[in-house]
Amino acid sequence: MEQLSGKRFPTNPKDYKIYEEVGEGVSATVYRALCIPLNEIVAIKVLDLEKCNNDLDGIRREVQTMSLINHPNLVRAHCSFAADQSLWVVMPYMAEGSCLHIMKTAYPDGFEEPVIATLLREVLKALVYLHGHGHIHRDVKAGNILVDINGAVKLADFGVSACMFDTGDRQRSRNTFVGTPCWMAPEVMQQLHGYDFKADIWSFGITALELAHGHAPFSKYPPMKVLLMTLQNAPPGLDYERDKRFSKSFKELVGACLVKDPKKRPSSEKLLKHPFFKHARTNDYLARTILDGLSPLGQRFRVLKVWF
Incomplete structure (x- = not known):
């Protein structure tokens, strides 16, 4: 039993009324629910x-990370507790779901540039905070960018995030193989010299392409093929012919992130100063554009479960 935020959320399952399913992973399901005592x-x-009996350490790390973070662009857990054979993590409800859900429902070919700039700026703020506190997210992708009804954007799912300040000493790099292949940096795949914060910058670049096209590069291929293509092919990018609708500064931002040598990629802090983010708008702009007319999240999730 663990209480993680100022407001006292109960740690008894009976104090919650479970509604519909709004997300799922390999070993977890996310539900919309009512906290009865707090209404x-x-x-x-x-x-x-x-x-996930082999990954109890990973689960503990996720909950620990979610309890320690305190940033408007990161999902923070309210509390967590064990119930039967499961662990419940209670979090704020992001009513519009993930950018992946929104694209699959209403924007299959990706978003317009001002929308992309706004989403990516908010994600970068989250990465600046995480990296500054010694964390690598390790799973940056559209499916982990959540949007609230008012257009607020939060980066979620620390299922694979690593703390680089374990035991007080900064561990320079990690050697564990985690993340989703399409978004995974070459150095994470290679397992030769470990990796650091710059792995998130590669994933951020892939996520930029995902938001621009409605899908990640190589997403139609099986995982092993994705690994080979990422390691052997030139990095993906915005094509000057096919992607004429996008600005030069967007193409340059993606190009800066998707460099195979991690040392040559910019830090999250430096990226936030990129001229591309002059195109970014307010949260209210997101609410008026991409969120307008969307059906409720649970309903969209049911439809997507049937389709995909």
């Missing part, structure tokens, strides 16, 4: 401990 709608991530 507040929340999201509850239910992790099946039997399905």
